[in-house]
Amino acid sequence: MATPIYLHVGLKKTGTSYLQGVAWASREALAAQGLALVPGAQREMFDLMLDVRDRYDPEADPARVRGALDRLPGQVRAAGARAALVSEESLSVATREQADRMRAALAGCEVHLVLTVRDLARQVPSAWQQSVQARGSIPFDRYVDAVVRGAGPGARRFRRSQDVLDVLDRWAGGLPPERVHLVTVPQRGAPPGVLAERFFGLLGVDPAGLSEGATFNHSIGRVQAELLARVNGRLPDAARRRDRYGDVGKRYFAQQVLAAQTGRPARMPAAWQSWCVERADEVVAAVRDRGYDVVGDLADLRPDPASFAAQDAEPVTDGELLEAAEEALAALLVDRVAETDERRARQRARLDAAAEPGDRPAGREGLLARLRRRVGQGRA
Structure with a gap:
């Protein structure tokens, strides 16, 4: 019998870091329940994503990145588990051809596609913050406007990494609908652990004995993110290289220096509440029509009115930016x-x-x- 392999390819900012933290901290407990993480190390998981997406950079990446996908089937076999899990949210932006190549490499396995999905009212601000921590320099208002209109800076990237139907169109391929799984992120106020219960339950794992793991994502406030966007806009190209910026710009300046400040979160403007609802209804209808497996409740994709800004806009003032900059300096x-x-x-x-x-x-x-x-x- 072919080994089931679950490809958790995103979406970004849907609790993926939390779920991966639990998984890596619970490798022995997962193995005891017959689930293997492949490849067997976090860095190798990232290497696999780079190879699938043709992102190998010989100046920044180890040579082992090349051929990571070719090694994956052997790693699945060597694990000898009843099922295997690949979890890397940056795979979500792969092209259709790249997704086809990954599925073809796993032709000897029973491939399942897994997406974790969340409502747009929370997703859009989180995606903007992530884009800024990944060297972006687009202000929040311009980013939201581009996403809603579907055109402009940031719109294409958002669609490729955050549009549920677009990601499904590229990744579901010829998979039968019962092997395409959407795990919904519960709304605010849900009991802790619900997302883990949904995700690991899909994989045939009892989450009761799993560790909480470490938290790898660090949120920064709206003002701090706007400051980072301005700083990014002044950086020379050499400082914006992936291998340099990741350590200094993201993990140090953003996640240590700016994250230490207390800042209000970015929130979707209330003017776009109807747009979020309409997009949610479109996704729900398509998922039901295609017969995909849903773990959780599709109602979770309808945004909570409390997630929107009280006013249509919550502008960042120069005084707030100056205070944040002084504290950062x-x-x-x-x-x-x-x-x-x-x-x-x-x-x-x-x-x-x-x-x-x-x-x-x-x-x-x-x-x-x-x-x-x-x-x-x-x-x-």
């Missing part, structure tokens, strides 16, 4: 001072280690004496 200076102190401490330790035992004068004069002695030894 202060944090950067504090970090730089700490790094400088550590570097100087390492330098002092090396000098002390190089000095002759029993001949280590203390203080600044001692340091100068040791330096003069080393210079003199070098001239001899």
